[in-house]
Amino acid sequence: MSAFIIDEVKKTFSNGEVEEEILKGVNLSLKEGEITALIGPSGSGKSTILTIAAGLQKASTGEIMFDGKDMTKMSPEEVRHIRATDFGFVFQSSHLVPFLTVEEQLQLMLDVSETKMSKKEQTNAIEEMLKLVEMEHRKESYPSSLSGGERQRVAIARAIIHRPKILFADEPTASLDTKRSKGVMELLQELTRTLKLTTLMVTHDEEMLPYVDRVITMRDGYIVE
Amino acid sequence: MKIAWKEMKKNKTRFLILGSIIFLVSFLTFIISGLANGLSQDNAALIKDLPQGQFYLDKDADKTYNLSKIDEGVQQQILIDHPEATAFSVQMGFVNDEDDKQHSLAFVTSTDSALFEKVKEGEIVLDRSLQEDGIQVGDVLTNNQFSGEFIVKGFVDQQKYSHAPVAFIDMTNYQEIYRVMEMQTIFIPGKDAPTLSALDSFSNKEFLNAIPSYNAEQMSLNMIVWFLVIISGMLFAIFFYMMNVQKIGLYGILKAIGMKTISLFKMIWYQMLVITAISLALSIALSQAFSLIAPEGMPFHLTMDTVLMLSAVFMVVGFIGATISGFQVKNIEPLQAIQQGEM
Numbered sequence: 001m002s003a004f005i006i007d008e009v010k011k012t013f014s015n016g017e018v019e020e021e022i023l024k025g026v027n028l029s030l031k032e033g034e035i036t037a038l039i040g041p042s043g044s045g046k047s048t049i050l051t052i053a054a055g056l057q058k059a060s061t062g063e064i065m066f067d068g069k070d071m072t073k074m075s076p077e078e079v080r081h082i083r084a085t086d087f088g089f090v091f092q093s094s095h096l097v098p099f100l101t102v103e104e105q106l107q108l109m110l111d112v113s114e115t116k117m118s119k120k121e122q123t124n125a126i127e128e129m130l131k132l133v134e135m136e137h138r139k140e141s142y143p144s145s146l147s148g149g150e151r152q153r154v155a156i157a158r159a160i161i162h163r164p165k166i167l168f169a170d171e172p173t174a175s176l177d178t179k180r181s182k183g184v185m186e187l188l189q190e191l192t193r194t195l196k197l198t199t200l201m202v203t204h205d206e207e208m209l210p211y212v213d214r215v216i217t218m219r220d221g222y223i224v225e
Numbered sequence: 226m227k228i229a230w231k232e233m234k235k236n237k238t239r240f241l242i243l244g245s246i247i248f249l250v251s252f253l254t255f256i257i258s259g260l261a262n263g264l265s266q267d268n269a270a271l272i273k274d275l276p277q278g279q280f281y282l283d284k285d286a287d288k289t290y291n292l293s294k295i296d297e298g299v300q301q302q303i304l305i306d307h308p309e310a311t312a313f314s315v316q317m318g319f320v321n322d323e324d325d326k327q328h329s330l331a332f333v334t335s336t337d338s339a340l341f342e343k344v345k346e347g348e349i350v351l352d353r354s355l356q357e358d359g360i361q362v363g364d365v366l367t368n369n370q371f372s373g374e375f376i377v378k379g380f381v382d383q384q385k386y387s388h389a390p391v392a393f394i395d396m397t398n399y400q401e402i403y404r405v406m407e408m409q410t411i412f413i414p415g416k417d418a419p420t421l422s423a424l425d426s427f428s429n430k431e432f433l434n435a436i437p438s439y440n441a442e443q444m445s446l447n448m449i450v451w452f453l454v455i456i457s458g459m460l461f462a463i464f465f466y467m468m469n470v471q472k473i474g475l476y477g478i479l480k481a482i483g484m485k486t487i488s489l490f491k492m493i494w495y496q497m498l499v500i501t502a503i504s505l506a507l508s509i510a511l512s513q514a515f516s517l518i519a520p521e522g523m524p525f526h527l528t529m530d531t532v533l534m535l536s537a538v539f540m541v542v543g544f545i546g547a548t549i550s551g552f553q554v555k556n557i558e559p560l561q562a563i564q565q566g567e568m
Contacts, residue, residue: 051560054481056481056559056560057558057560080480080483080485081483082483083481083482083483084482084483084484085483087483089481089482091478095474095478097228097475097478097479098235098475099231099232099234099235099236100228100231104227104231108228109482112479112482112483112484112488113483142235158482
């Protein structure tokens with residue numbers, strides 16, 4: 001069953017008098033427990049469709065169905081609530097909060113998602129998650145003292161600590177070397193399967209494709225294969 | 226608000242700079258306010274220390290108390306109708322001590338009243354500042370307009386008028402010195418003072434403003450105080466604006482992961498509250514210490530009421546400044562942050 005459906009989504013940007021259509025009608029269904037990778041040349045619209053699907057910008061036309069509801073018709077507050085509770089984000093740069101330790105980054109996400117877990121359950125969840133991403137030994141470290149790979153592991157942990165349904169990852173390995181990139185992809189693959197996440201990822205690195213379940217190629221605002 | 230506190234702990238220097246600026250501005254404000262109050266006391270303690278009531282001047286005096294001469298008949302009738310009322314006069318003058326040294330002072334005389342010192346003919350009661358000038362109880366003082374001599378009967382605390390120490394003398398002696406039989410002012414204590422058709426009436430505050438130089442002096446100092454308060458509000462707005470610009474990426478990511486805009490505002494308010502509270506606590510402590518070590522001649526008077534009132538104003542102004550800076554946070558798009566690099 002499809003957990004997330006993108007239906008005939010178009011996006012037009014207006015630059016003064018010139019209007020440019022970035023997405024020309026994208027249709028896509030994401031499945032639970034699968035990683036779907038969007039690939040394609042620069043300007044093909046892959047990052048735009050990811051950010052629209054994640055509720056970070058609006059589509060010009062089309063529908064985005066999540067949990068049976070059309071997100072394009074929701075209020076900004078409803079979309080924010082979905083981002084906080086049902087979505088997780090991993091960005092190209094880890095974008096960790098510089099003045100919070102590793103465990104505090106995860107606590108922040110639990111606070112933002114207004115989790116119903118008790119304080120003890122939250123502490124246990126953080127410990128479990130840090131074990132899962134093999135970062136429990138660095139739980140009191142600040143982002144500035146972590147390597148690029150470690151930061152991305154913490155970013156992944158932060159993205160899924162509140163048990164989201166959908167994980168959006170925008171070039172999560174772009175700032176890492178090959179060895180660390182493979183480590184991050186193995187982690188994403190394992191977490192998507194064990195936690196039954198629905199993961200949509202943008203990448204330009206074809207070496208990462210063996211770790212994904214589906215590959216969607218985009219070109220000039222269309223899905224071509 | 227743990228995140229706001231963590232940020233302050235991790236970026237101590239940044240917040241210490243803002244805190245020290247707020248501390249300096251608020252300290253300066255307290256000091257100037259203390260001087261304004263001190264000068265106000267020095268200028269008009271005699272009037273300020275009277276209870277709330279109504280002052281009456283002759284209508285022909287054009288609201289200038291030292292031109293006022295209240296008709297004796299009118300005065301007698303008012304004092305009969307209102308037993309708590311008192312008539313009094315104040316004029317600047319001087320006395321010579323036993324070494325023939327001249328001392329400027331304000332002669333005050335009044336009808337029988339608990340509000341003013343009672344003195345007999347030939348006696349004088351002085352403000353204590355003249356004791357510091359070497360005058361003692363029992364000393365004989367003279368005035369070239371007065372045929373007799375004044376014997377110092379005692380001293381009173383904090384009785385100043387027009388920056389001069391007050392000297393209470395008997396009405397007959399006063400009339401001889403100033404060649405005038407009428408009193409200048411009638412004062413009726415209490416909230417329900419009557420309207421007297423022959424006289425202009427003034428509240429305590431209005432009467433203070435009728436004292437030459439009082440209003441101009443206070444206005445200048447109060448203007449400085451309020452400018453400093455406004456400057457502190459602007460400092461908050463500017464400083465938080467600059468910090469917010471540096472943190473657009475952070476705020477964008479926090480918004481992207483679903484943090485409410487109001488939570489970001491709460492973060493800014495919490496930081497503003499902590500910085501202001503600490504800065505004000507230091508300023509209050511230091512200004513109170515200053516009031517203990519201020520030189521004798523410096524008219525410094527800072528009450529806790531004034532300090533608390535100004536502190537509350539600083540809090541409100543800080544809150545407004547921080548909130549204004551927060552409006553840019555409201556407009557941050559999460560996407561902007563994602564497209565930026567590392568925070």
